[in-house]
Amino acid sequence: MWFECKSVWQFLDKSLKIHKAPVLESISVHLGRQCPVDEDVGKWITNVIDRKVCELFFTLNWSPKPIKLPDSLYTCHTLVHLRLSRKILVELVSHSYLPSLTRLDLKCVFFKDEDSLVRLLSGCHNLKDLYVKRHIEDNVKNFKVKVSSLKFLVYVYEKNHSIEYTRGSLVIDSYALTKVIVYDNSGDSCTIENTPHLDKASIFVMCYPGGKFMFSSLIFFDVHLNIATVKCCTTINFSQLVECRIQPRNFDWLEPLMVLVQNSPKLKLLLIDQVRTLSIILIKRMQILVD
Numbered sequence: 001m002w003f004e005c006k007s008v009w010q011f012l013d014k015s016l017k018i019h020k021a022p023v024l025e026s027i028s029v030h031l032g033r034q035c036p037v038d039e040d041v042g043k044w045i046t047n048v049i050d051r052k053v054c055e056l057f058f059t060l061n062w063s064p065k066p067i068k069l070p071d072s073l074y075t076c077h078t079l080v081h082l083r084l085s086r087k088i089l090v091e092l093v094s095h096s097y098l099p100s101l102t103r104l105d106l107k108c109v110f111f112k113d114e115d116s117l118v119r120l121l122s123g124c125h126n127l128k129d130l131y132v133k134r135h136i137e138d139n140v141k142n143f144k145v146k147v148s149s150l151k152f153l154v155y156v157y158e159k160n161h162s163i164e165y166t167r168g169s170l171v172i173d174s175y176a177l178t179k180v181i182v183y184d185n186s187g188d189s190c191t192i193e194n195t196p197h198l199d200k201a202s203i204f205v206m207c208y209p210g211g212k213f214m215f216s217s218l219i220f221f222d223v224h225l226n227i228a229t230v231k232c233c234t235t236i237n238f239s240q241l242v243e244c245r246i247q248p249r250n251f252d253w254l255e256p257l258m259v260l261v262q263n264s265p266k267l268k269l270l271l272i273d274q275v276r277t278l279s280i281i282l283i284k285r286m287q288i289l290v291d
Contacts, residue, residue, distance in 0.1 A: 013047070023078065024048065026055035032062065042070045052078040054100075059085035059107075066110040074098065074120065084109050092116045096123030103129040111139045121147050128152065136160060141168035143188075150174040159186040190228075199240070203229060204247075216240075225249060230256045238264040245271045 027048060041060070048056060049072050056079060060067060066089035073082075074096035082098070083105035084090070091112035101124050111117050117140055121127075127147050133156040134143070145153060153172065169189045172180065179200040184190060190205045191212045192198075201215060202222035213232040215221065219242050223229055226249035234256050238244075241264040246257060261267060 013044075022052065024051040024053040026057075027053060028055075028057035030059040030061070041067050045073055046070050049073060049076050054078055055081040057081075057083040057085075057105075058088070059083075060087040063087040065089075068112075074123065081105075083107070090116050090120060092119040095119045096121075098124050099126060101127055103127070103131075105131040107131070107133045108135040109138065110135060114140050114142060118144065118146075121145065125149060130154070132156065141166060142171070143168065144171040144173070146171075146173045148175050150177050152179045153177060154181045155184065156181075157184040157186050157188070205229060219243070221245070223247070225253050225256065227251065233257075234259040234263075236263065239266070241267050243267075243269040243271075245273060247273050 029044075045058070049070075053076070056073075058069075066087045068089045068091050069084075071092070074092055075098070077097075077099055079098055079101050081103045082101060085105075085107040086109070088109045089112060090106075090109055092115075096119055104124060104127055121130075124147060127149055128151045130145065130147065130150055130152070131154045132143075132145075134140075136159060143155075143157075145155070153174065155170065155172075157170075167187055167189075170182070170184060170191070172182075172192045173194045175194055176197060177195045178197050180192070180195075180198065181202045182190065182192075183204045185204070185206045187206055190207045192201075193212055193214050195214050196217055198214065198217050199219040201218055201220070203213075204224040205228050206226065207228045213229075213236070215232060215236050216238065217240055218238060219240050221238065221241055221243070222245040223233065224247045225233060230251075230253070238260070244260070244264065244267060246253075248257075257272075261270065
């Protein structure tokens with residue numbers, strides 16, 4: 001549903017009242033600039049949860065400040081797919097409990113603090129897919145993804161270099177993870193650990209050297225080869241690697257590449273791509289890893 005009128009809440013309320021099914025399969029609401037955003041947001045979310053919603057996609061494109069959603073959203077037993085976008089404040093004072101949730105999308109939302117992020121993810125015991133596109137002012141310095149059930153992670157963090165920024169960190173610690181895409185030009189440190197089942201990875205990071213990457217199990221590796229990633233490419237034994245795609249940065253990358261090839265006894269395909277259209281690169285990575 002896409003509405004930009006003052007009667008949006010009346011329409012939604014009437015629509016839900018005539019809905020008689022025991023389960024609300026899916027609802028998508030995108031609130032634009034002309035929509036009223038006050039306590040009605042919380043009332044509407046509560047109403048949807050009471051009707052046992054399975055898929056909830058909620059975008060708030062405009063508001064004087066981020067809106068806090070009701071606590072009941074984070075303890076909904078029926079939610080399978082949750083997508084929150086834009087002017088939404090994720091604030092949890094206790095751990096979430098989302099036992100049915102298998103996919104979570106967080107697009108440019110705000111967090112009350114880092115504990116709210118931890119509490120949200122800690123209650124998603126069956127989460128398989130996580131998509132994160134961060135806002136530069138989302139109140140999280142150290143972003144940690146620790147979800148034991150997680151299979152596929154997409155993490156996007158694009159920094160506007162004209163904004164003053166305190167460097168933080170990204171830590172991915174998810175035992176069941178098999179596919180990961182990381183696009184992060186912020187300069188944050190990046191660590192990927194405790195991922196023995198990881199077989200596909202697409203990595204674009206601009207962090208300082210010293211990040212830790214557990215990549216020895218990879219079958220497919222797509223990497224932006226720069227000063228931050230060259231260490232992992234030259235020190236890891238890629239014993240299972242079959243396909244490798246390299247986007248080299250402006251430095252002497254030939255020697256590190258030769259070391260990577262020598263450390264990859266099963267390598268069958270090597271692609272060197274010097275086209276640096278980053279949006280195109282990211283789209284390609286998405287297509288490759290979802291196959």
